[in-house]
Amino acid sequence: MSAISILAAVPGFGGNQTLLNPAGPMAQRIEHTLALIFFITGAVYLLTMIAVGVSVWRNRLARDEFPPPQQTPPEQDRKAVTAVASAMGVSVLLLFVMMVASFATSHAIGKENGRAPFEVDVYGHQWWWEVQYPQPEAYKMVVTANEIHIPTGALVRIHGTSMDVIHSFWAPNIHGKRDLMPGYQTDFIIQADQPGRWRGQCAEFCGPQHAHMSFLVVAEPMDQFHGWMEAQAGTPPPPSNPQTQHGQQVFLSRACIMCHTIRGTVAGSRVGPDLTHVGSRDMIASGTLPNDAQHLAQWISNAQRIKPGVRMPPNPMPQQDLNDLVAYLESLR
Amino acid sequence: MKAIFGCVLAALLLTVGCKREQRLFDPGPNGSQLAGSVHATVVQAGGQPYQPATTGAYEESAYAVGEGKRLYSAYNCAGCHAVGGGGAIGPALSDAEWIYGSSPDQIYATIVQGRGNGMPAFGGKVPDYQVRELAAYVRSLSGQLPSTIAPSRSDQMPIAKAEQARQQEHPGDENIQPVQHPEQH
Numbered sequence: 012m013s014a015i016s017i018l019a020a021v022p023g024f025g026g027n028q029t030l031l032n033p034a035g036p037m038a039q040r041i042e043h044t045l046a047l048i049f050f051i052t053g054a055v056y057l058l059t060m061i062a063v064g065v066s067v068w069r070n071r072l073a074r075d076e077f078p079p080p081q082q083t084p085p086e087q088d089r090k091a092v093t094a095v096a097s098a099m100g101v102s103v104l105l106l107f108v109m110m111v112a113s114f115a116t117s118h119a120i121g122k123e124n125g126r127a128p129f130e131v132d133v134y135g136h137q138w139w140w141e142v143q144y145p146q147p148e149a150y151k152m153v154v155t156a157n158e159i160h161i162p163t164g165a166l167v168r169i170h171g172t173s174m175d176v177i178h179s180f181w182a183p184n185i186h187g188k189r190d191l192m193p194g195y196q197t198d199f200i201i202q203a204d205q206p207g208r209w210r211g212q213c214a215e216f217c218g219p220q221h222a223h224m225s226f227l228v229v230a231e232p233m234d235q236f237h238g239w240m241e242a243q244a245g246t247p248p249p250p251s252n253p254q255t256q257h258g259q260q261v262f263l264s265r266a267c268i269m270c271h272t273i274r275g276t277v278a279g280s281r282v283g284p285d286l287t288h289v290g291s292r293d294m295i296a297s298g299t300l301p302n303d304a305q306h307l308a309q310w311i312s313n314a315q316r317i318k319p320g321v322r323m324p325p326n327p328m329p330q331q332d333l334n335d336l337v338a339y340l341e342s343l344r
Numbered sequence: 345m346k347a348i349f350g351c352v353l354a355a356l357l358l359t360v361g362c363k364r365e366q367r368l369f370d371p372g373p374n375g376s377q378l379a380g381s382v383h384a385t386v387v388q389a390g391g392q393p394y395q396p397a398t399t400g401a402y403e404e405s406a407y408a409v410g411e412g413k414r415l416y417s418a419y420n421c422a423g424c425h426a427v428g429g430g431g432a433i434g435p436a437l438s439d440a441e442w443i444y445g446s447s448p449d450q451i452y453a454t455i456v457q458g459r460g461n462g463m464p465a466f467g468g469k470v471p472d473y474q475v476r477e478l479a480a481y482v483r484s485l486s487g488q489l490p491s492t493i494a495p496s497r498s499d500q501m502p503i504a505k506a507e508q509a510r511q512q513e514h515p516g517d518e519n520i521q522p523v524q525h526p527e528q529h
Binding site: 175193264265266268269270282313315316319320322324325326327 | 367369370371373376377378414418419468469470471473474499
């Protein structure tokens, strides 16, 4: 079934989180290699199955018993040896074709490893992604989580590493899997030509919530990207109405500030995601829940019920406090 | 044939003795309340006497102690007491000297209330269960926990002996030190 969909799909398949719909040149090369390997192995498989079918059909009358071993004439023996040898030759040749194609793809992707105009630091955590945009001026540095904004049509260098165990950065529409190792920097270049919100996921088992560790690569036109950067680098305005003001008080007086940062307030811990512009993100909890008031409230009051083992502790609090806190967080855009 | 069957059955029965540690992810409504309801001493002017909460569960769970180890760096305990508990501007946690007591409840109280000479109070900031996890980990630093429970490795470069491999220190009552006050003139 999936084979049929691949066959039908290779030239122009729509879809998110699939390498069959490449959004950039790196993913395109990977897709070409996949298509080559798929068609070669598919053809070999078909031919083999046909050969097996034919030989079964030919000997269909000899069922129920094995024929006694008999001396084959030397003429037939030679023919068999030639057939096996040439099939083997073709197999070796095809394997070499696939190997060389794979090398060529790796080389072409790795060749782009010069200096790129945009740089992003990606840190894998159990179980979320920290994203930083280093800037020469420290106050312009953008820190966010689980959402990587990149401009379309430009090379972006990713410096990836892990803060705990091995994670793997995999946004199939953009690039292949790249492992993020603790204490080691994985560098690679990505490019997206097609604007969109491309979903990616951790592709290396990293603990009980490995499956809930996804992210979005948001590819947008250059001017939108710069607008986003500017908005993210700024500090959100102080809460304007009594509800959000009380929400901020709740945030600053409870356990939240032990782990989270909101720039412009005294909250400056770096254990959990930076929440300075949390209201601007699509998803919370690393792609687990949509970012709306109801889900945010559920997440804050007991994250362990949603993502057991996650580092966020349950935070039981009066309903009024919770509502105000959520209103405050949603106002951080 | 019967003998083999009997042996297999007996071997299967042995597995009943196996225990897989259950990780307690959700500490329940009580455990997740913010810590801060602990009393300073057993001596109180009126009211209910101090009832120590059950701490056993946290000292019997390798997961809880491991979480304590993570929180020990995350909440920057290591900033004063050093990675591995060797002590720096805060006192060492890996020896037998305990200024404010070495029992889980006393350590819990020290974290929640803070102590003079620089220990901040974390009451009202950290959920109750996390303080219990921290207290359990702090005790593992001086070898108070069995080696099957204490952490065996670090995420960072091992600059101190693994908690699991530490010799048990014996904090005695005779070691309790008086709290030093700055001299007043």
